[in-house]
Amino acid sequence: MGWRGALALLLAGLFVSGLSGAFAYFLPAALVAYAQTGQGTQGRSGARAGPSPNSTPNTTPVPAGAPFTVLLLGSDDDSKFQSDAVLTQSMILVRITPATRHVTMLSIPRDLLVPLSSGGEAKIDAAYSYGGAADAVTTVERNFGVHVDDWVWVGLRGLVKLIDYVGGVDVTTTNPVLDDFYPADLENADPYSYKRVLVLPGPQHLDGLHAMEYVRSRHGDIQEDFGRSQRQQQVLLALKAKARSVNPLDLPGVLGSFNGEFKTSINLADIGRIRSLLSLASQINDPSQIQQLVLVPPYTSDAVVDGADVLIADWTAIRALIRQYFS
Amino acid sequence: MIPGRWTAPRAVALAAFAVAWLAAGLGVYLALGAHRSPVATKAPRPDQVQATAGPLRRLPGTLYLVQDGTLYRLQRGTFTPLLNASGSATWTMPAVSPSGQDLVVVRREYAYSDLYLVDAAGNVQQQLTHDASSTVEGNHWALYPRLSADGSTLWFDYDPKDVYNSYNVVMAVWSMPLGPNKTSQMRKWTIPNDYTGGDVQPVPLASGGMIYTKYALDTTANKILGQLWLSKRAGSEGTPLTPASDDCSQPALSPDGQRLAMICTGGTQLVSIQVATFDGTTLGPRQVLVSGQVAAQPTWAPDGQSLVYLAAQGISGHFQLWQQKLPPQPSPSAAAPTSTPIPTRTAAEASPSPTPTPLPAPVQLTTNLDFDATSTIAWHV
Numbered sequence: 001m002g003w004r005g006a007l008a009l010l011l012a013g014l015f016v017s018g019l020s021g022a023f024a025y026f027l028p029a030a031l032v033a034y035a036q037t038g039q040g041t042q043g044r045s046g047a048r049a050g051p052s053p054n055s056t057p058n059t060t061p062v063p064a065g066a067p068f069t070v071l072l073l074g075s076d077d078d079s080k081f082q083s084d085a086v087l088t089q090s091m092i093l094v095r096i097t098p099a100t101r102h103v104t105m106l107s108i109p110r111d112l113l114v115p116l117s118s119g120g121e122a123k124i125d126a127a128y129s130y131g132g133a134a135d136a137v138t139t140v141e142r143n144f145g146v147h148v149d150d151w152v153w154v155g156l157r158g159l160v161k162l163i164d165y166v167g168g169v170d171v172t173t174t175n176p177v178l179d180d181f182y183p184a185d186l187e188n189a190d191p192y193s194y195k196r197v198l199v200l201p202g203p204q205h206l207d208g209l210h211a212m213e214y215v216r217s218r219h220g221d222i223q224e225d226f227g228r229s230q231r232q233q234q235v236l237l238a239l240k241a242k243a244r245s246v247n248p249l250d251l252p253g254v255l256g257s258f259n260g261e262f263k264t265s266i267n268l269a270d271i272g273r274i275r276s277l278l279s280l281a282s283q284i285n286d287p288s289q290i291q292q293l294v295l296v297p298p299y300t301s302d303a304v305v306d307g308a309d310v311l312i313a314d315w316t317a318i319r320a321l322i323r324q325y326f327s
Numbered sequence: 328m329i330p331g332r333w334t335a336p337r338a339v340a341l342a343a344f345a346v347a348w349l350a351a352g353l354g355v356y357l358a359l360g361a362h363r364s365p366v367a368t369k370a371p372r373p374d375q376v377q378a379t380a381g382p383l384r385r386l387p388g389t390l391y392l393v394q395d396g397t398l399y400r401l402q403r404g405t406f407t408p409l410l411n412a413s414g415s416a417t418w419t420m421p422a423v424s425p426s427g428q429d430l431v432v433v434r435r436e437y438a439y440s441d442l443y444l445v446d447a448a449g450n451v452q453q454q455l456t457h458d459a460s461s462t463v464e465g466n467h468w469a470l471y472p473r474l475s476a477d478g479s480t481l482w483f484d485y486d487p488k489d490v491y492n493s494y495n496v497v498m499a500v501w502s503m504p505l506g507p508n509k510t511s512q513m514r515k516w517t518i519p520n521d522y523t524g525g526d527v528q529p530v531p532l533a534s535g536g537m538i539y540t541k542y543a544l545d546t547t548a549n550k551i552l553g554q555l556w557l558s559k560r561a562g563s564e565g566t567p568l569t570p571a572s573d574d575c576s577q578p579a580l581s582p583d584g585q586r587l588a589m590i591c592t593g594g595t596q597l598v599s600i601q602v603a604t605f606d607g608t609t610l611g612p613r614q615v616l617v618s619g620q621v622a623a624q625p626t627w628a629p630d631g632q633s634l635v636y637l638a639a640q641g642i643s644g645h646f647q648l649w650q651q652k653l654p655p656q657p658s659p660s661a662a663a664p665t666s667t668p669i670p671t672r673t674a675a676e677a678s679p680s681p682t683p684t685p686l687p688a689p690v691q692l693t694t695n696l697d698f699d700a701t702s703t704i705a706w707h708v
C-alpha cells in the first residue's frame with residue numbers, strides 16, 4: 001500500500017472515529033428517546049386506545065403549523081407511591097397556535113371529581129395512577145371535550161434536575177411562600193418527613209430545588225391548589241424562556257438529567273420536530289401572547305363526597321371556556 | 328498492511344493512525360459537548376472580578392451585596408467578602424446602621440434564620456435573635472432587618488405561630504430595641520392577612536411609623552398581590568399607599584425621606600421600578616425609571632441622586648448591578664401629593680411625573696456576577 005492508500009486509510013479512520021464520537025455523544029439521548037419518548041396511548045386499564053367521543057385518535061400526527069394541544073402531567077413520585085402508579089398533582093393543558101404564536105395554559109385542579117376513563121368516579125389526579133398517561137389523557141379528553149395531541153409526564157426529581165441543567169429560572173414570585181409542613185421526601189428516606197420552606201417574594205433566580213418548593217408548597221396559600229397552579233404556570237413559562245438558549249446539542253444532557261423521570265408521547269428522536277418546537281418556544285416572547293387560565297369558582301365549587309374534599313365542575317362553563325381557547 | 332509485509336515503520340505508522348483516530352473520536356465527542364448552550368455557567372465570585380475603571384469604581388461610599396450566601400463589601404470597584412456562606416448557613420439582607428459602623432445581617436439556615444450585629448469588617452458582635460428549634464415547626468424566620476434613624480430600634484419580619492392552625496405561617500413586622508437579649512421586648516406592628524405570606528420589608532420613618540409591603544388576595548385578579556402600606560403606630564391598621572392591582576413591593580425611602588422607590592409588577596412577571604414623592608402620609612405621582620425587566624432591590628445612593636438595582640441579564644438570567652441616575656427632585660408645587668393613591672392599573676401604565684425630565688439611560692455596573700435578588704442592598708457614604 002502506497003502513501004495514497006495510507007492517506008485514504010487515515011481519512012476513512014478519522015471519519016469513522018468522528019462518527020463514533022458523535023454516536024457516543026448522542027447515545028444516551030437516543031436510549032432515553034427510545035425508552036421514554038414516542039410512547040403509545042394504551043393504558044394499563046385497557047380503557048384507552050380508541051378515540052374519545054369528542055376527538056380523533058391522538059396517534060394522528062399534527063400537521064406542520066397546525067395548532068396542537070399538549071397535556072402536561074407532574075407527579076409526586078416519591079416512595080409513598082408504587083412506581084408508575086403515582087397521582088398527578090399537576091395537570092396543565094397547553095394549546096399552542098404556531099401561526100399566531102399564541103399559547104393558552106389551563107390548569108386542571110387535582111381535586112376535580114370526574115368519571116375516570118378506566119371506570120368509576122374519582123379525583124382526576126387518580127387517572128394516571130390507575131391507567132398511566134393514556135387514561136389520564138382519555139379522562140381529560142372525555143370530560144373536557146378537548147383533543148389532546150401529545151402528553152408529557154415529569155416526576156419531581158426530573159423537574160429539579162431539568163431546571164438545574166438549564167441553570168435555573170428567573171421568576172417573579174408573587175408572595176412569600178411559607179410552609180412548615182413541606183414534604184422532605186426528596187432528601188429523606190422517610191417519605192412522610194417534612195421540613196420548613198420559605199420562598200421569598202419578588203424577582204429572583206431559582207435553582208431546581210427552590211423552584212420545586214415554590215410550585216409544590218400548598219399549605220400556606222389562601223387559594224390552596226389554585227394558587228399552586230398559578231405558581232406552576234409561572235415556572236413553566238420561565239422554563240419556556242430558557243428554551244431560547246437550548247440547542248439540540250443539549251439533548252443528551254437534558255434527557256440524561258431526567259434520569260427516567262420523564263415520559264412523553266412526543267418522539268424526541270424526531271430532531272426536526274424538536275428543533276421546530278424549540279424555535280417556536282423562542283418566538284413566543286410577548287406576555288400578551290400567553291393566556292393563563294385556572295378553574296377557580298364559578299368554574300368549580302367545593303364539596304365533600306364520601307368524606308373527601310373535592311371540587312365539583314360546572315361543565316357547561318368549563319366547556320364554553322374550552323371551546324373559546326382550545327378549539 | 329498485509330501481515331506478510333509487516334515492518335517496524337508500518338507498525339509505527341499504524342500506531343500513529345490509531346492515536347489520530349482515537350483523538351478524532353474523542354475530539355468530536357468533546358467538541359459537541361463544548362457547544363452546548365452555556366446557560367448553566369456558574370458566575371465567578373465578585374472578589375475575583377476587580378473593576379480597574381468605569382462606573383463601578385466611581386460609585387461613592389460603601390455598598391453591601393450578597394452572592395451565593397456570602398456578604399460582600401463594594402468599595403471603589405473592589406469586592407471584599409465579609410461573611411462567608413458556610414455549609415447550609417447563608418448570609419443575606421444587610422442593613423447598615425446610621426453611623427455606618429455596624430450592620431445587621433440575616434444568617435439563614437434551612438429551617439430558621441437569625442439576626443446578627445456585625446461590625447463593618449464583618450466581625451460578628453452579637454446574635455440578636457434565637458429562632459432555632461428542635462422541632463421543625465418550632466423554628467422561626469427573622470428577615471428584612473432595618474434600623475431606625477437613631478439606630479436604637481431594630482425593625483424586622485418574624486413569623487409568629489398560629490396556635491389554631493399550624494398551616495397558617497405568615498410574617499408580621501416587629502420592632503425591638505437593638506441589642507442582645509431584647510427579644511422579650513419584641514413588639515408586633517402589623518396584622519398580616521392569613522395564608523398570604525404576610526407583611527414584609529419594613530422601612531422605618533423618622534416620624535416613628537413605617538412603610539411596609541402587605542400581601543393580600545385580590546379577588547378581582549384571583550391572585551395574591553403586594554401593596555405598600557403606611558403604619559404610624561403598632562397594631563394600627565394603617566393606610567395603603569399604592570393600589571392593590573399595581574402589585575408593588577420592596578419600598579426604599581430616599582435619604583431625605585421625601586421620595587419612595589418601589590418595584591411594581593401589575594400582577595405580571597415583569598417589573599417596573601418607580602419613584603414617587605412622599606409627604607409623610609401619601610405618595611405623589613409615580614415616575615417609571617425602568618420597565619419590562621426582571622429587576623429588584625432599588626436602593627438609594629447616600630446623596631439621593633441615583634439608585635442602584637439588580638436586573639437579570641443574558642441567557643444565564645443572573646442578576647447584575649445597575650445604576651439609574653435621577654433628575655433633581657421636582658419642586659413641591661410640581662409634585663403636589665394626591666390625597667388618594669394614583670389610579671394606575673398596571674405598572675406599565677403608571678402616571679408619568681408632571682415634570683417628565685428625560686432620564687439618562689441606566690448603566691450596567693457588573694457583567695458576569697450572580698447577585699441574590701432577594702437580598703436587600705445596603706449603601707452608606
